[in-house]
Amino acid sequence: MSVTLSVAQLADIEAIDRCNRSVLPENYPRDFYEAFLQSPNSISLIVKPALEEEQEDERKAEEKTAAASDEIAGYILCMLQNDKKKAVVAHIYSIGVYPQFRRRGYASALLKTAEALLGEKRTDIKCISLHVRKKNKAARKFYAKLGFGRTKVVKKYYEKPREDAYLMKKPLKPQPSIEKKPTSNVQIKW
Numbered sequence: 507m508s509v510t511l512s513v514a515q516l517a518d519i520e521a522i523d524r525c526n527r528s529v530l531p532e533n534y535p536r537d538f539y540e541a542f543l544q545s546p547n548s549i550s551l552i553v554k555p556a557l558e559e560e561q562e563d564e565r566k567a568e569e570k571t572a573a574a575s576d577e578i579a580g581y582i583l584c585m586l587q588n589d590k591k592k593a594v595v596a597h598i599y600s601i602g603v604y605p606q607f608r609r610r611g612y613a614s615a616l617l618k619t620a621e622a623l624l625g626e627k628r629t630d631i632k633c634i635s636l637h638v639r640k641k642n643k644a645a646r647k648f649y650a651k652l653g654f655g656r657t658k659v660v661k662k663y664y665e666k667p668r669e670d671a672y673l674m675k676k677p678l679k680p681q682p683s684i685e686k687k688p689t690s691n692v693q694i695k696w
């Protein structure tokens with residue numbers, strides 16, 4: 507089976523927004539997405555569902571009439587920023603996978619690929635951080651499996667519903683400074 511991870515384009519905003527609104531209470535206006543996707547400091551990826559060969563043939567036929575297929579299975583939004591000590595950190599703003607596509611490794615592929623692409627942008631990223639609702643056990647287990655640890659509780663971080671967050675972090679090793687070609691599409695097979 508293979509899935510395609512792609513760097514999100516402005517044309518993907520509606521699909522990302524639909525997925526985000528379907529899986530999380532934290533949503534964003536269109537201008538947020540436009541600024542995010544166009545920032546040189548961001549990595550925004552989408553994953554499209556794996557298609558069996560016969561479905562792939564149907565899709566190719568459909569694409570002759572449609573401008574683009576906007577069906578995604580999930581997305582991730584990451585941004586490079588400075589922490590209080592001015593160190594470079596990457597923050598995951600949002601990650602989501604539609605329920606019917608969960609436990610297939612899609613979110614892991616999104617996060618691992620985002621991490622690799624962030625490493626192509628900067629070799630001095632200290633860590634990847636994120637906030638997660640205390641009650642969001644599935645996401646907490648997911649992040650723990652991917653190497654994130656809880657650092658502190660941020661009281662009343664979330665609204666609607668009001669809830670505390672855990673700040674989770676994964677330290678990154680400094681990368682050797684070699685010039686790499688930026689990647690736009692990544693085929694993942696497993």
Ligand SMILES: CC(C)(COP(=O)(O)OP(=O)(O)OC[C@H]1O[C@@H](n2cnc3c(N)ncnc32)[C@H](O)[C@@H]1OP(=O)(O)O)[C@@H](O)C(=O)NCCC(=O)NCCS
Nearest residue numbers: 601602603608609610611612613614638644645647648651
């Ligand atoms: C969290 C989320 C992104 C995980 O997506 P996913 O594609 O199912 O994740 P993966 O398939 O890559 O899971 C990798 C591992 O994470 C852990 N994990 C993922 N979902 C889990 C769950 N519901 N319960 C327990 N562990 C889970 C497992 O260890 C899993 O490995 P396994 O399937 O081999 O056991 C998805 O559940 C989601 O979109 N949730 C709603 C949005 C959300 O909470 N986003 C995070 C906000 S901070």
